[in-house]
Amino acid sequence: MLLLALAGCGEQPTEKPVTLLPPEVFTWTGDQPISFAPPHSEWERSRYQNGGTEGVSFVLTGGKGQIVFVAERFFLGNRDRCMAIRELMDGLGDFNQSSFAEALQKGKRFEGGAPSAQDDRITAGINETVRRAMDHYRAGDMALVQVELDRALEQSGEIRYTLAETVDQVLFTAKGNSVYPKLQVDPPVEGELAGEPAVTVNFTFDSHGTPFLGRRVYVIHNNRMFEIGFQGPPENLPLFEEILQSITFPAGPCEH
Amino acid sequence: MRTLRARGAVLILAVLLPAACTPAPEPRHPVRFTVGLHDISLLEPEGWEHLDHGLEHRFHKGRNSISVADIGPVTRDGYLREMNRALALFREERLEDASAYISSLPLRSVLFSPRQWDEVSDAWYIAVDGGLRKPVTTNDVELAYRDLLDMVASRETEPLPILVERIMPELYFGAHREIAEQVEVVINDRPAVRLETWDRLSHDHRRGFLLVLDHDNLLVVRMELGVYEEMKPVFDALVASLSLKPDQGSTGSTS
Numbered sequence: 001m002l003l004l005a006l007a008g009c010g011e012q013p014t015e016k017p018v019t020l021l022p023p024e025v026f027t028w029t030g031d032q033p034i035s036f037a038p039p040h041s042e043w044e045r046s047r048y049q050n051g052g053t054e055g056v057s058f059v060l061t062g063g064k065g066q067i068v069f070v071a072e073r074f075f076l077g078n079r080d081r082c083m084a085i086r087e088l089m090d091g092l093g094d095f096n097q098s099s100f101a102e103a104l105q106k107g108k109r110f111e112g113g114a115p116s117a118q119d120d121r122i123t124a125g126i127n128e129t130v131r132r133a134m135d136h137y138r139a140g141d142m143a144l145v146q147v148e149l150d151r152a153l154e155q156s157g158e159i160r161y162t163l164a165e166t167v168d169q170v171l172f173t174a175k176g177n178s179v180y181p182k183l184q185v186d187p188p189v190e191g192e193l194a195g196e197p198a199v200t201v202n203f204t205f206d207s208h209g210t211p212f213l214g215r216r217v218y219v220i221h222n223n224r225m226f227e228i229g230f231q232g233p234p235e236n237l238p239l240f241e242e243i244l245q246s247i248t249f250p251a252g253p254c255e256h
Numbered sequence: 257m258r259t260l261r262a263r264g265a266v267l268i269l270a271v272l273l274p275a276a277c278t279p280a281p282e283p284r285h286p287v288r289f290t291v292g293l294h295d296i297s298l299l300e301p302e303g304w305e306h307l308d309h310g311l312e313h314r315f316h317k318g319r320n321s322i323s324v325a326d327i328g329p330v331t332r333d334g335y336l337r338e339m340n341r342a343l344a345l346f347r348e349e350r351l352e353d354a355s356a357y358i359s360s361l362p363l364r365s366v367l368f369s370p371r372q373w374d375e376v377s378d379a380w381y382i383a384v385d386g387g388l389r390k391p392v393t394t395n396d397v398e399l400a401y402r403d404l405l406d407m408v409a410s411r412e413t414e415p416l417p418i419l420v421e422r423i424m425p426e427l428y429f430g431a432h433r434e435i436a437e438q439v440e441v442v443i444n445d446r447p448a449v450r451l452e453t454w455d456r457l458s459h460d461h462r463r464g465f466l467l468v469l470d471h472d473n474l475l476v477v478r479m480e481l482g483v484y485e486e487m488k489p490v491f492d493a494l495v496a497s498l499s500l501k502p503d504q505g506s507t508g509s510t511s
Binding site for chain 2: 024027045047054055056057098
């Protein structure tokens with residue numbers, strides 16, 4: 001009784017601890033895995049594909065639009081052709097001419113629209129190397145094909161994206177999100193996530209008469225950009241922060 | 257106190273007696289049926305409709321559906337068996353039947369890489385088209401079938417888990433799904449793989465599969481349309497009750 005009475009005298013109710021599910025490893029566009037602990041089943045999960053992203057969202061049941069999402073911004077990841085070149089190298093003896101040409105085409109990078117000057121410069125070189133590999137294949141010189149594919153991988157590994165040169169293309173801004181009622185966007189803040197440099201944008205808006213906080217966190221790991229987002233009332237921000245804390249990047253098949 | 261105890265005992269007896277008099281439910285008996293080459297026995301899910309579509313049987317209730325299907329040969333010996341059948345049709349002068357039989361064999365890419373397929377395909381097309389579209393002699397076609405059988409006979413069959421890695425994306429999902437978990441099991445001495453797939457992006461919408469290598473063909477039990485949570489216990493019970501008739505030996509020799 002005494003204990004109960006003492007407990008009742010506390011000035012602040014103890015905050016409900018955040019509980020998350022065990023971590024799961026997701027692999028989306030760019031073959032770079034991301035691991036994090038998802039929220040419990042009250043937050044209904046579904047595919048998240050929204051304007052250049054691929055990932056998973058969690059919407060709180062009855063939460064009037066409260067959402068957490070973790071996604072890859074694939075404009076960087078889908079430029080990389082490391083996996084396509086590796087598959088070529090692994091199955092070199094299994095191709096015929098037409099299937100080799102088809103697989104080699106997948107090893108070429110998009111020219112034009114590169115997100116950095118370095119990418120623009122190196123992409124041209126990689127595609128030239130891949131073209132030479134095709135010439136050697138037609139000539140039946142598999143040793144030289146191997147040499148060119150090795151070179152293409154090496155060149156590909158020289159490309160390094162930084163947040164500073166790429167994040168502006170996808171950053172959450174008031175101008176790009178005018179559908180949010182009463183939207184106020186703070187300037188981006190630099191920080192760190194999972195040991196990598198990160199940029200965070202905080203904002204507020206009105207969701208069906210309820211003031212909501214919003215947050216977007218952008219991070220690049222292994223040349224792949226990820227965006228982690230939250231929209232909801234302040235009391236659910238700790239859950240989002242716990243999810244952020246749980247993020248790690250397991251080694252992918254192509255390390256840059 | 258005694259009165260209360262006596263009354264309690266009467267009450268317990270009153271509750272227990274009717275239950276004791278109710279006949280115990282009949283034990284359920286497995287049903288036996290054939291799907292393709294597989295002679296199967298299993299406990300049908302109670303209250304589910306059992307539909308026989310020949311190469312596929314389907315258990316169906318409301319929005320949920322579980323299928324049991326023979327998806328064809330997946331081993332060297334399985335292919336040899338089927339090609340020998342086509343050769344037998346050709347020898348009976350059923351040329352179109354032989355052609356259709358070979359052309360309808362599924363999963364060729366599981367067994368042959370594109371380069372191997374190039375080597376096989378010349379023999380294949382002479383055998384398939386022999387006597388139909390090309391002016392070739394019966395002897396040419398016989399020789400083409402021989403070449404084909406020799407090439408297939410030289411192929412090694414990969415272990416079931418590797419075959420499963422190739423078969424699943426080709427037949428059951430494209431880029432939007434992946435294998436969530438996979439475990440090797442044995443069913444009546446047959447190698448089998450039990451696995452679940454899920455949506456690649458969200459890790460939800462799970463689907464259960466059992467793949468059993470039996471008579472060189474693959475038997476696939478899988479959750480089709482429906483709600484995973486509702487199908488899961490039914491699927492588990494069905495798979496647990498599944499039994500296959502003992503193997504009579506492979507028929508995959510060249511003739």
